[in-house]
Amino acid sequence: MSNILEKITEKTSEDLVKRKQKVSFNDFNSFEGFEKERISFQEALDGTDQVSIISEVKKASPSKGIIRPDFNPVDIALRYEEGGASAISVLTDQPFFQGELKYLEAISKRVQLPLLRKDFIIDPYQIKEARAHGADAVLIIVAITEGKQLEELLHAAKEFGLDALVECYDQTDFDRVDFNLVDILGVNNRDLKNFEVDVHRGISILQQAPEETVLVSESGLSSGEDLALLKKEGIHSALIGEYFMRQQDPGQAVKDLLEQTEEAYEQLMKASS
Numbered sequence: 001m002s003n004i005l006e007k008i009t010e011k012t013s014e015d016l017v018k019r020k021q022k023v024s025f026n027d028f029n030s031f032e033g034f035e036k037e038r039i040s041f042q043e044a045l046d047g048t049d050q051v052s053i054i055s056e057v058k059k060a061s062p063s064k065g066i067i068r069p070d071f072n073p074v075d076i077a078l079r080y081e082e083g084g085a086s087a088i089s090v091l092t093d094q095p096f097f098q099g100e101l102k103y104l105e106a107i108s109k110r111v112q113l114p115l116l117r118k119d120f121i122i123d124p125y126q127i128k129e130a131r132a133h134g135a136d137a138v139l140i141i142v143a144i145t146e147g148k149q150l151e152e153l154l155h156a157a158k159e160f161g162l163d164a165l166v167e168c169y170d171q172t173d174f175d176r177v178d179f180n181l182v183d184i185l186g187v188n189n190r191d192l193k194n195f196e197v198d199v200h201r202g203i204s205i206l207q208q209a210p211e212e213t214v215l216v217s218e219s220g221l222s223s224g225e226d227l228a229l230l231k232k233e234g235i236h237s238a239l240i241g242e243y244f245m246r247q248q249d250p251g252q253a254v255k256d257l258l259e260q261t262e263e264a265y266e267q268l269m270k271a272s273s
């Protein structure tokens with residue numbers, strides 16, 4: 001595991017001890033969000049012939065610090081929806097990304113798109129917690145799990161009716177994925193040792209997944225060319241945070257990017273024919 005993941009996971013497990021004392025596993029049953037009707041994250045990603053966009057609500061990150069100082073999560077999510085995003089990812093990790101579970105909850109009350117809880121999930125408690133706060137899907141990062149833990153988390157997601165986006169960083173992670181249990185695979189283009197981004201590396205790992213898997217390219221994406229390449233290579237979806245968060249109007253940016261992707265795709269096909 002990379003240093004940064006180790007650091008984050010350690011902090012997460014410390015915080016979890018406190019959170020469990022405040023709110024027990026069973027308490028979540030009475031949360032408003034628990035009753036929300038789920039929207040299929042998987043279908044939303046797979047349902048367009050375009051590369052579908054998962055737009056991320058992200059205030060800060062460990063590598064970039066504060067990305068968007070005037071941060072209004074609900075407004076950003078509404079704009080994403082209007083701009084044509086297929087799903088929304090909401091960072092809920094507080095110490096490293098300045099996220100909050102209450103952002104997820106507030107967004108779920110206003111937006112009709114499926115919502116992904118983006119956090120460092122190591123315990124089924126966090127999956128039930130995600131549901132209680134209005135999530136439709138959870139991110140599960142292979143590299144922060146050990147042995148049977150991955151399987152246990154995937155079962156918990158199923159139990160609570162949430163889709164799981166299973167994230168790999170490299171081939172070692174990929175080799176641990178049991179595709180009998182995984183429908184949506186993400187590969188993070190960012191190398192966590194040096195924070196460098198390589199979309200091609202991500203694509204070549206994604207392409208090893210079984211045919212029916214929904215594929216998501218994650219991180220460092222910002223141009224129509226990037227997305228046209230994903231489309232050409234059969235990748236269904238792109239997870240984009242920082243680029244949108246740095247634009248004045250994140251919704252307009254989604255719309256523009258979708259248009260630029262079409263143009264770039266035509267160019268790409270012309271060039272290769």
Ligand SMILES: O=P(O)(O)OC[C@@H](O)[C@@H](O)c1c[nH]c2ccccc12
Pocket residue numbers: 056058118119167188218219220221239240241242243
């Ligand atoms: O902001 P970017 O480079 O567009 O990346 C978004 C997303 O992929 C990134 O935030 C991310 C991918 N996997 C994660 C796991 C935890 C926290 C964050 C992430």
